[in-house]
Amino acid sequence: MRPISRAVLRPYVCPTCRHGISAGRRRFGSKSDSPDLYDVVCVGGGPAGLGLLAALRASPITSKLKVALIESQDLRKAKAWDLEPNQFSNRVSSLTPSTVSFLRSIGAYDHLDVNRVQDYQDMQVWDGQTGSRISFDWSMETSPFEDMRTVATMTENANLVRALLRRIADLGDENLSLFSNATVASIENGSDLKPEGPDLSAWPVLTVKPTGPAAETETPKRIAARLLVGADGINSPVRSFADIPTQGWDYGRHGVVATLALDEPATPPFPASKRTAYQRFLPALGGPIALLPLPDNHATLVWSTTPENAAYLKSLPTPAFLAMVNAAFRLDMTDLTYMMGMQSSSSDSTSHQDELTWRAQHTPLPSQIPPAATAVQAGTVASFPLRFRHAAQYISPRIALVGDAAHVIHPLAGQGLNLGLADVASLSKTIQYAVSHGMDIGDLLTLERYSSERYLPNAKIGGACDLLHKMYNVPGEGPVALARSLGLGVVDRLPFVKSFLMKNAEGY
Amino acid sequence: MSVLGRRGAIELRALTASSNLSASTLRPFSVLNRPPPNYPGHVPLTTIERGALALGSAIGSLINPRRADLIAALGEATATPFFIYRLRDAMLSDPTGRRILRDRPRITSETLNMTHLRTLPENSVGRTYAKWLDREGVSPDTRDNVQYIDNEECAYVMQRYRECHDFYHAVTGLPIFVEGELALKALEFLNTLLPMTGLSLFAFVRMKPAEKERFLTLHLPWAIRSGLGSKELINVYWEEVLEKDVDELRAELNIERPPDLREIRKMIRQQQKREKERQQQASN
The missing domain is CATH 3.50.50.60 (FAD/NAD(P)-binding domain)
Known part of the structure; x- marks a missing residue:
């Protein structure tokens, strides 16, 4: 604690009383140095x-x-x-429902430009190593005839x-x-x-x-x-x-962010207003990649990875960067590790895309992958250290x-x-x-x-x-991978455990 | 109400979920409803069938080591779940290996022009290969197609391993009788980790005592040294290194050349002959 004169740490006597004793009258701001x-x-x-x-x-x-x-x-x-x-700005945050209700209570939420804000009702999270997955939505708490409850709201910090x-x-x-x-x-x-x-x-x-x-x-x-x-x-x-x-401690990881435009989803969402956030853990590359929805088929990317990988991603030409993002949601760790080291020159900027097209044919794709990213908003690719x-x-x-x-x-x-x-x-x-x-x-x-x-x-x-960061940074098919996929599977199948976790995350 | 409602929701979701079932996903099935093959020649097996196949082919090939089909079946039956994927990932981690997986070249007497190989310079990989085939009297066309591996890409990896096997023979100069085969299998086991190559070592019990001793003192130490130190042999694009010097390739892969078994045998035979002649002269 900073040093404070002992007098102030004495049992509390309100300043007025103390002044009443010593000076009799309070005078404020009369001197220039006060x-x-x-x-x-x-x-x-x-x-x-x-x-x-x-x-x-x-x-x-x-x-x-x-x-x-x-x-x-x-x-x-x-x-x-x-x-x-x-x-869209690349500095985007997700607001949980309890944060939104706080913002409403102080009257700030009405000043938010709602056309730039996107709710999502479903979050798909899966493990790129073992393929085990979990989906977060409120369907275990609501009846199918209600509107789906919002998991979180995406808004630009600005x-x-x-x-x-x-x-x-x-x-x-x-x-x-x-x-x-x-x-x-x-x-x-x-x-x-x-x-x-x-x-x-x-x-x-x-x-x-x-x-x-x-x-x-x-x-x-x-x-x-x-x-x-x-x-x-x-x-x-x-x-x-x-x-x-x-x-x-510093994680020794960087978060790569970007604003992306997405393809139309292969199957239209049901109900039509439902939006999904996607997160895939990539243990071999040092952290998860997440694609969070923004209005009008846009999305914001947050990819936690090692500083070397982050520098590599930022150095890529746009088509190669997009191919890497799409590959990160689709391909195996081996392919991703290889593609992270591929020499890229501006002359053959299609090599990443080639690699993705070829490997996607031989990789069984899970049903929950996001639509392909088709464009990066210029100047939004950036990174920041994780601590x-x-x-x-x-x-x-x-x-x-x-x-x-x-x-x-x-x-x-x-x-x-x-x-x-x-x-x-x-x-x-x-x-x-x-x-x-x-x-x-x-x-x-x-x-x-x-x-x-x-x-x-x-x-x-x-x-x-x-803990999650550390668990999902153990590469390979060891006992840790087994344990975490088992745990994820159990949580996904036990609605009350999942809803307990979600309520904790939402700050209820 | 809520139970009914929830079921309704599940059905709705199932309807809207994409029916994008990829062909390579195998769901449990029985002998009576076998799923369609994932690639031409594929035979989908249940776990029990696979186990029976592994056991049967193992026993069969131990009884008769010349049954290449049984050894092939043993290799396929034991390659999944883990080992063939590891081998494929080893290929995927290497630029050349990726190129092989992309091009999927096959090694037959058609794709490799044997007459052309024989005209290559002395000590080139191609010439060595052709010489080895001639010496052992075998042809690259005797390799069976892979049928019991479910993943179509892994099936190719197995096929590639099988077809490259003769090249390993040629580069190491090991002959195809049991002794040479075992030495090479030991090297392959440490290099590819395929269980079949390791299981083949059980054929050790069939060898004669002199062969056993030779194997333990000469070839097994060589196989361990080279197998642990060498690069992944599966990532060699043999079709592209045919004109390379074979010593250079061995140095690149970090494989030593083992003692030539045929030479050893010849020397032993000559020795025995001389011994016999001497005895005959002595008795005369």
């Missing part, structure tokens, strides 16, 4: 930070809190984000961020400061301003420095936070200020961590953003409780509730993804 006081300062304007802001502003209990958000990117740009209707920004704008700008294009230059403990001002010695005081063109003209601003929320990603400055260690991190604690006096600042997990279950928004839901509820009960929102005892609600579920999901 920082602006905020109730909640959120560092980081990603989905988690903006979600927290929207949640606080939307609740009648917390809407009067003085809040600030600091984001290094330009939020106006994010708010004005727009793409052609048939173009669409979600824009929706949250619009919702925040809708709620007015009273008591709200958005420091866009600004970075946190430093965070330190405040000083005791007695007798003129409050005792800020336990309050984090941030120096906010504008970036970009305004960097020269504007002077850095100092703000003090009753509660500082770190939603600032994996290398969180707030976390390092709070001196909270993290545990974790596992978990902060030792989420809270510290006047500090809370949410989202990636607190935990980063393997994306194979598409849970990262959902866990982050579940953190936000829990933290905003915690703040509401504190406000309505007259508690100090930055106090450790207040924040305890948030930490105890979220730490175990996050560790559970993160650990499960880690």
